[in-house]
Amino acid sequence: MTAAAADSATAPAAPTAPRVPVLRGYRFELVKLLTQWRVRVLIIACWLAPAVFVTVISKQASLPVDTLFGRSMHATGWAGPLVLLGFAGSWALPLLTSLIAGDVFASEDRLGTWRHLLVAVRSPRRIFVSKALSSGTVILLLVVGLVVSSTISGVLVVGNRQLIGLDGHLLSPGDAAGAVLLAWLCALAPTLALAAIGLLGSVALGRSPMGLLLPAVVALAMQIVQQLPVPVAFRLALPGYAFISWNGLFTSPAQRGPLLIGVAVSLVWAVVATGLAYFLFVRRDFTNPANDGSGRLAVTAGLLPLVLLLGLSTAAVAPVTGFGSGIDQDKVQRAVAVEFAHLYRLQTEQLNRADVTEEQLQSAAECTKGGDQVAARGPGNDWRCVVSWHLPGVEAAGTAIYQLDINPLGRFVADGDGPKEVNGFFLVRTPSGDQPNPLWQFDGNLELLPAH
Known part of the structure; x- marks a missing residue:
């Protein structure tokens, strides 16, 4: 017994394979x-x-005016990537995160390859980190493709021109480029949130x-x-709000508060x-091939x-x-008056009239909702605004x-x-020909945070 114990003590330990x-x-x-054909097709x-989409839409007579910056796709190439961003945030990015992050763990369950992978890598932690990083890399590659393709096609087809912001002020091509890239960069945050939800679903549901x-269902x-009249605190506590709040980058001054909260x-x-x-x-049991997760867990x-995180997020942003x-x-009233003043100056330039400043115009708006029967607050299509302004040397105020x-x-x-001379027609007659009337119809954006 003593000799056997001595032999076992001096025997070399069995070699162990290092972790990958x-x-x-x-x-x-x-x-x-x-190497998956599905991922290659997505790339x-x-x-x-996006290049085909922006090119085709920019060449059409009718534009997607129901989409933010859709009515500007004939005017500047920087509207194309913004129209695509609105579509991608609603549909494309949730589907992409579903197909990549939502399947990265479940594919091993379908193929029954967990044992082989664990034997090769020898660490569930390293497997998780590797899969999470690789899926994030592919998603980033897809997002970069959307940005680059839509931007290059828009600038080449339409031109590197000024962009009208959501308060009527003009962004130079350089400022527009910076705002577009920043908007897409901010959209990465909710994309990562959906990708993380995809990882969770892939692990938990096998x-x-x-x-x-x-991820697509959550989005x-x-x-x-977001289309319901929920409190603004609950709205901003949802992880997808940054897909919407990038709109505030295209006002002056920029509405950064909702965007920072959303990110x-x-x-x-x-x-x-x-x-x-x-x-x-x-904590998963990989010894049983039929076990791909616990439903209760x-x-x-x-x-x-x-669900608890949603409640805590709502409570955290509610004081703000x-x-x-x-x-x-x-x-x-403030948003309509400011935007009208900016666009009125743009129309004045089109008509070769004497330039006026916003201070000289002294534009103001009186807005009501549903007549006098409804409180003037909240969303709806029954808002009515009467805008007034003054021109130097003219006693009577203009109204629209x-x-x-x-x-x-x-x-x-x-x-x-009305009146038709100001905003009654889609086109205005200018010395260089008919051009779109900037005062006929325009988009705007209200900051939902309380005014300070």
């Missing part, structure tokens, strides 16, 4: 994603389809198709909620959802923490935002009427209702 470094695992997972589509669709639910909330959601996915993944450690709609009479449709997000469309 994270960088090598990341490269392996990235190659796995890039090609994101790098080519081979179930619901895990693949989770659709957030779109529906911060999205990043918090991204961190929390990724942490929950990691928590579920490292998915609810208690996946769904409920996100308040609980109302964020739309009131003073904001509407606008019908406003304000949605719950603070975006409004002002439709000219």
Whole structure:
């Protein structure tokens, strides 16, 4: 016994295979994603389809006027990437995150390859980090393709021209380029939040198709909620609000408050959802091939923490935002008057009239909602504004009427209702030919945070 114990003590230990470094695992997972035909098709589509879309729309006579900056696609190439950003935030990016992040773990369940992967890598933690980083890299590549393709095609087809902001002021081509790139950069935050939700669904629901669709379903639910008259605090607490609040970059001064809140909330959601996915993944039983996650654990450690996070986010932003709609009479009147003054100067330039400043115009707006029967606050298509202004050397004040449709997000469309010489026609006759009348119909944006 003593000799046997001595022999066993002096015997060399069995060699153990080293764990695969994270960088090598990341490269392996990235190659796995890039070799899938579905991912290759998505990359090609994101790098080519936006150019085709912007080119075709810019050449058409009718423009997507129901989309923000859609009516400017004939005027400047910088409107194209903004129109695409509005579409991508609602549909394209949620679908892309579903197809990439929502399937990165579930694909191993469908193929039954977890044992082989664990034997090769020897660390569930490294597997999770590698898969999360590789899926994020592919999503970033897709987003970059959307930006580059739409921007280059817009500038080449339409031109590197000035862009009319959402308060009527003109952005130089350089300022427009910076604002467009910053808007897309801010959209990465909610994209990361949806990708993290996709990772959570892929881990928690396994081979179930619901895990693949989770980011798209969550994005659709957030779109529906955003169109409802919910309190502004709840609206800003949703992780997808940064897909909307980039509008504030195109006013002067920029409405940065809602955008910063939206980006911060999205990043918090991204961190929390990724942490929950990691928590579920490292505690999973990989010895049973039929076990692809616990439904009870998915609810208690996946769904409920996100619901709690939504409540905490709402409570955190409520002192800054308040609980109302964020739309009131003073904001509407101020926004319409300011934008009218900027656009009136643009029309004056078109008609080769003597230039006037906003201070000389002294524009003001009197707005009501639904006549005298409804309080002048909240969204609706029953807003009516009478704008007045003064010209130097003219005693009588000019007046113009606008019908406003304000949605719950603070975006409004002002439709000219006379007089015809000011805003009654789509075109104005200028010395160089007929041109679009900037005062006929215009888009605007209200900041939902309380005015200071």
